[in-house]
Amino acid sequence: MGVAALAAAAAALDALWSLGGAADAIKVVSAWRAYGLLVFSALFTLLAARPRAYRGVWEVVIFHKLAMTLTAVVYQVRGGVADADTIIVADGILTVALVSAYVLCRGWSQRPAPPARG
Structure with missing residues (x-):
């Protein structure tokens, strides 16, 4: 679960970094994806810890x-x-x-x- 948490965090950072260059038509869904990856990173961290x-x-x-x-x-x-x-x-x-x-x-x-x- 720790590896999954780190992978989700890395993917979230990449997605957040890419938000500025996202086309207007997909900015909202791109932000939603990035924040969702952060949430999953947190959930995986909780599951790994306890x-x-x-x-x-x-x-x-x-x-x-x-x-x-x-x-x-x-x-x-x-x-x-x-x-x-x-x-x-x-x-x-x-x-x-x-x-x-x-x-x-x-x-x-x-x-x-x-x-x-x-």
């Missing part, structure tokens, strides 16, 4: 990456959609990594909260 403390976050992140992969597969089959193959590979690999990490760390279970100190 993988059993954020039940529910795992499932949302896995859903998003799986949905992106399947959407890109549909676009690839229909043809004519730029970068569908890149999304299939990147988000597909990330989906497998997320599901593997989820199973290995038992992300569906939550650690009990530490006792309150009074």
Whole structure:
């Protein structure tokens, strides 16, 4: 998850850097993508730091990456959609990594909260 967090942060920085040169027709969607990458970097960081403390976050992140992969597969089959193959590979690999990490760390279970100190 740490590697995923760093990769998302690097992609976000690249996307933010590119915003100035983005065509007016795609400026908003480019900003949305850049900020989304920052959000995913933060989510991956949280999951890396305390993988059993954020039940529910795992499932949302896995859903998003799986949905992106399947959407890109549909676009690839229909043809004519730029970068569908890149999304299939990147988000597909990330989906497998997320599901593997989820199973290995038992992300569906939550650690009990530490006792309150009074």
